[in-house]
Amino acid sequence: MTILTGTVRDIGAYDDLTVFKFATPVIREDDSGDGIITTRKVRCQATAGVLTTPDLEPGIAILTIQGDPHSYQITVPDSPTPVQLWPLIQAATPPDPGSWTTGYISNAGGIARAQAVPLTAYPGMVKDPETFYVIFE
Structure with missing residues (x-):
């Protein structure tokens, strides 16, 4: 309960x-x-x-x-x-329909930003604990 x-x-x-x-x-x-x-x-x-x-x-x-x-x-x-x-x-x-064209993340707490990062660059990066990283090839 x-x-x-x-x-x-x-x-x-x-x-x-x-x-x-x-x-x-x-x-x-x-x-x-x-x-x-x-x-x-x-x-x-x-x-x-x-x-x-x-x-x-x-x-x-x-x-x-x-x-x-x-x-x-x-x-x-x-x-x-x-x-x-x-x-x-x-x-x-639901998000504002216009936000789908630029990208949308619902922040339920704990992150300040999201960033797309190439897989090759990710291992050597200095990581920000408040950033959500989306890794792509």
């Missing part, structure tokens, strides 16, 4: 009014194998600008946010500690 959390703001200040709803898209067995996960939505709302869900079953979930016409198919990880919601939303958000 996993708790999701995140600071929630609107354009002016903390947002305690927006409702977040989480649900599994199809009925399924729970991780323990002893129960059934239904498609009933879990309704959550931020308090003092902080959204904290109850323990959610790991796996695929559909997130809907009040006032947002989109829904997001997120993957709830299995974590003993709370997980930030924003990276899950970001991973579920």
Whole structure:
């Protein structure tokens, strides 16, 4: 089971009014194998600008946010500690169509840049730990 959390703001200040709803898209067995996960939505709302869900079953979930016409198919990880919601939303958000023409990488954290490098040049390079290297022949 996993708790999701995140600071929630609107354009002016903390947002305690927006409702977040989480649900599994199809009925399924729970991780323990002893129960059934239904498609009933879990309704959550931020308090003092902080959204904290109850323990959610790991796996695929559909997130809907009040006032947002989109829904997001997120993957709830299995974590003993709370997980930030924003990276899950970001991973579920398709890139801007224009970015495909110049290249697109979704940064889930830990890298600052990506660089294409010929295989012959890679062994002798000074490596930057914040750079993701794509090696080609």
